[in-house]
Amino acid sequence: MKFKQAFHRLFGSNKQKPAYPQNGMQADKSEMMQKMLTMLSNTQDVELTCDEVFAVLDQFAELAAQGEDVTGLMPLVQHHLDMCADCWDEYKVLESIIQNVA
Numbered sequence: 001m002k003f004k005q006a007f008h009r010l011f012g013s014n015k016q017k018p019a020y021p022q023n024g025m026q027a028d029k030s031e032m033m034q035k036m037l038t039m040l041s042n043t044q045d046v047e048l049t050c051d052e053v054f055a056v057l058d059q060f061a062e063l064a065a066q067g068e069d070v071t072g073l074m075p076l077v078q079h080h081l082d083m084c085a086d087c088w089d090e091y092k093v094l095e096s097i098i099q100n101v102a
């Protein structure tokens, strides 16, 4: 009956394995959380939406036309304009309007 004992041992050690999936799940979860947090902090960093930029774009363009330091005054808007072609186009339109008026 040594065989049975050996089998029991194997079975016994197998029984301890269910701890693995749990640990694996925890690792996955915290890894996902980390990724999500990284994503959140990346997007929260200095991102404005196009709507938010549009809301202040005329002001921004006017200040820029007056030679103000818009990059220092509205760094978030400047940052968005660097990234977003749509808003940049809009800014250029506003800029030309302001220059034509002035």
Ligand SMILES: [Zn+2]
Binding pocket: 049, 050, 053, 080, 084, 085, 086, 087
């Ligand atoms: Zn935009």
